[in-house]
Each structure stands twice: as structure tokens, then as C-alpha cells.
Amino acid sequence: MTGLHLTEQQWSQASGGFAHAGLGLRSCARHALAAYLASFGASLDGCRELGPQFNAADVLASPEVLAALEAFNAQLPPAQRLTVAAALALKLSQLLDQAAWDTLAPATPSERAVLRSEAGLGARAFLAALPSGRTRMEKASFVAELRFRLGLPDAAEDTWCPKCDAVLDRFSHHAASASCVAGASMQVGAAAESYARHKEDHLGTAAACQAQGVQFAPMVVETTGHWEAGASRTLNQIAGAVAARTGAEPGPLHDSLLQELSVVVRSFRARAALRRRAELET
Structure with missing residues (x-):
């Protein structure tokens, strides 16, 4: 539709949220794990209501959840990696946006100036x-x-x-x-x-x-x-x-x-x- 041909870094920026100078074009591959963990966490209370014998601790320790968490954490800087409990309580896509934003920061002064201005409320x-x-x-x-x-x-x-x-x-x-x-x-x-x-x-x-x-x-x-x-x-x-x-x-x-x-x-x-x-x- 636009005829634009983006580099990998430009696609990374475009997949970010508006507040991170992106276009909100979410990458399924990048955000799938965040969506899985968020949906998983949101369903726990409903599972408890449906089955009194439901044990959330056992489910949270399951190989599927731990594998998803490990793969998600691999997309974050080491200092920002999460536990299962923290991952289920946070807005994970925003963490991915911030991590991608940080990789865009080391640019020329003019490029950084545009990025920071584009992140403003009126700019988006x-x-x-x-x-x-x-x-x-x-x-x-x-x-x-x-x-x-x-x-x-x-x-x-x-x-x-x-x-x-x-x-x-x-x-x-x-x-x-x-x-x-x-x-x-x-x-x-x-x-x-x-x-x-x-x-x-x-x-x-x-x-x-x-x-x-x-x-x-x-x-x-x-x-x-x-x-x-x-x-x-x-x-x-x-x-x-x-x-x-x-x-x-x-x-x-x-x-x-x-x-x-x-x-x-x-x-x-x-x-x-x-x-x-x-x-x-x-």
C-alpha cells in the first residue's frame, strides 16, 4: 500500500507502539510469547472458579509455561528478565517495545532527535x-x-x-x-x-x-x-x-x-x- 521497503531495523521500529516512535504493526513472531503468557495469566482466576481442585502452582511450573518464559526473556536485556509471577502481572508487549527502543537509541544526533520527537503525544x-x-x-x-x-x-x-x-x-x-x-x-x-x-x-x-x-x-x-x-x-x-x-x-x-x-x-x-x-x- 505504501511502497516502502524497510530494513530489519526499520521493521523493528515499525512493530513498536506509537509511544516508541513505531506504527503499531505487531510482529506475530515477536509478540506471540507475550500474548500467550498474558492470556495464560488472565485465565487463572477463571480456572479456579471452574475447578476447585485446580492448582495454579503446578500449572505455572509446567514445561510449556517455563519454555515460553525462557524464550520471552531471551528478547530482553539480562537485567530485565522476569520470573513467572512477574511476567503474568506486567504488560509484556510494552517491555518488548522498550527493549527495541533501547536498541534504536545508539544513532546519530539528528536520528535520535527525530526518534524522541516522534515519540511525543502530538507527533503520533x-x-x-x-x-x-x-x-x-x-x-x-x-x-x-x-x-x-x-x-x-x-x-x-x-x-x-x-x-x-x-x-x-x-x-x-x-x-x-x-x-x-x-x-x-x-x-x-x-x-x-x-x-x-x-x-x-x-x-x-x-x-x-x-x-x-x-x-x-x-x-x-x-x-x-x-x-x-x-x-x-x-x-x-x-x-x-x-x-x-x-x-x-x-x-x-x-x-x-x-x-x-x-x-x-x-x-x-x-x-x-x-x-x-x-x-x-x-
């Missing part, structure tokens, strides 16, 4: 949006954003940007670049945080507003759709105010707002990248 909202109305994305833009999220290059090598006298890198980071890559590679939302503080300090705007009894709230979003913390709180307040006025639930309203904004931001970034590539071909 476009993936949960219904492709209809204000949350519909053009196919080319959607595929371009999948490429950006998974780190697929748009070209074989770097070239000159047709819009300015600068290098257009093969991943098209230039079309949505930030000057604080080092910080963004270490902390989620660092680029948005840095620019929000710049907006507050510029011409003493925040201080001038405060002197007049007004709170200055810069609305800063990264090109992935990840919002600065203060802006994120403002969006929550907007959703809450609309919910109070309409009687709707604030949670779904906030989700819809994030999805609409995510589609707008990511469509703009995708068009900026696609426009540059198209001009290079003419």
Missing part, C-alpha cells in the same frame, strides 16, 4: 486520526511522513536545496530543521522547549506581558506535531473549556484536537520536503 496523533474531513491526509504526504518517522532516506545522497543556498540532506531533515539538534537528541521536546523560551525572551515579551497582568503563552510545536509542554497544557485547557460548554467528554475532544493539529503540521512538513524533491527533478 496523525496515525490515530480517521482519514476523513479535517483529519484526512493526501497519500503522498502520509507516505512522506511514514518515511520521515521510520528514517527512510528520500534520496541516495545529499544535494543542494532549490529553495535556499544550503544542503538538502538525503533524509529531508533540512525541510524541517532545528538549530538545537544536540538537545533534541537527548530530550523529548527539546526543540520546542528551546524556541518557546526564545519567544518569551525576545524583546522581553513575557516580562512585558507579566507587568501588564497578562500571561504570555507561546504556542510552539515541532515539525513532527510534538507540542511544547506549556502549549500542551493550553490545548488541554481549550479541550476542557469546550467540554464544559458542550457537555462532551474532555478526553476525546483533546484527542480530536491533537489529531487535527498533527495532520496540519505533518502535512505542511511533508509538502515542504516533497516540493524540494520535485523542483530538483525539473
